[in-house]
Amino acid sequence: TGLSRPQRILKAVQKNATKGNPESVIAAIDHYCRHSEWAMNVGDEKGLILDSVVTEVNPSTALELGTYCGYSTVRIARLLSPGTKLITLEFNPDYAAIARQIIAYAGLQDKVILVEGPSGDLIPKMKQQHGIKSFDFVFLDHWKDRYVPDTKLLEECGLLRKGSVLLADNVICPGTPEYLKYVRNDPRYESRYFKSNLEYTKVEDGLEKSVFLG
Numbered sequence: 001t002g003l004s005r006p007q008r009i010l011k012a013v014q015k016n017a018t019k020g021n022p023e024s025v026i027a028a029i030d031h032y033c034r035h036s037e038w039a040m041n042v043g044d045e046k047g048l049i050l051d052s053v054v055t056e057v058n059p060s061t062a063l064e065l066g067t068y069c070g071y072s073t074v075r076i077a078r079l080l081s082p083g084t085k086l087i088t089l090e091f092n093p094d095y096a097a098i099a100r101q102i103i104a105y106a107g108l109q110d111k112v113i114l115v116e117g118p119s120g121d122l123i124p125k126m127k128q129q130h131g132i133k134s135f136d137f138v139f140l141d142h143w144k145d146r147y148v149p150d151t152k153l154l155e156e157c158g159l160l161r162k163g164s165v166l167l168a169d170n171v172i173c174p175g176t177p178e179y180l181k182y183v184r185n186d187p188r189y190e191s192r193y194f195k196s197n198l199e200y201t202k203v204e205d206g207l208e209k210s211v212f213l214g
């Protein structure tokens with residue numbers, strides 16, 4: 001039955017991007033998803049907000065929940081200082097396989113550790129498997145009903161420290177009402193909403209940035 005959407009996105013990267021050039025990989029995916037077929041990448045508009053938060057935090061340790069095709073993985077990893085790593089979790093092996101190829105095409109494979117499996121099982125293993133003390137930055141972009149349980153799990157596993165920054169995609173569309181309630185009502189978080197649009201559309205969406213106060 002032909003190629004999957006992630007496979008078609010990989011083909012667009014291989015056709016239109018330059019190997020080793022992350023900007024061209026990002027541009028190729030955005031062009032394809034804007035003009036050929038929509039896909040759930042954070043996209044170019046919300047991507048600029050993601051870029052500015054990553055640049056501001058300049059994390060030594062970063063975590064992404066939900067790799068999908070690796071679009072935001074490339075956006076984040078291209079901004080990391082030498083010697084720092086982005087750990088990205090993806091439980092769909094087909095998506096993981098495509099993401100690995102897109103991350104490698106961008107030349108960022110040495111800055112990214114893609115771990116296959118569900119976040120609920122993998123988060124408790126971060127310390128012992130990857131020598132992580134805590135995460136400076138976490139990008140949440142996986143199943144929307146998992147944002148709250150995984151945030152609580154990060155807290156319980158001692159993976160958040162004073163000043164850790166959580167950035168959550170899709171807090172308006174598809175929406176994460178429980179998560180917004182959680183981070184906006186809990187005094188241990190200082191939250192701010194960055195208004196934007198759903199990737200490649202004029203529909204409102206936005207990112208919620210929440211600083212853990214410890």
Ligand SMILES: CCNc1ncnc2c1ncn2[C@@H]1O[C@H](/C=C/CNC(=O)c2cc(-c3ccc(F)cc3)cc(O)c2O)[C@@H](O)[C@H]1O
Binds near residue numbers: 041042065118170
């Ligand atoms: C079980 C929870 N743990 C998980 N651990 C690891 N990976 C996980 C997990 N959940 C989901 N994933 C992976 O994350 C990705 C899922 C992302 C879910 N995202 C969305 O549903 C989403 C959906 C939309 C959207 C918006 C408007 C629409 F009309 C239709 C769709 C826009 C977005 O930006 C989105 O992020 C997949 O690659 C999936 O395999």
Ligand SMILES: [Mg+2]
Binds near residue numbers: 040042169
């Ligand atoms: Mg998203």
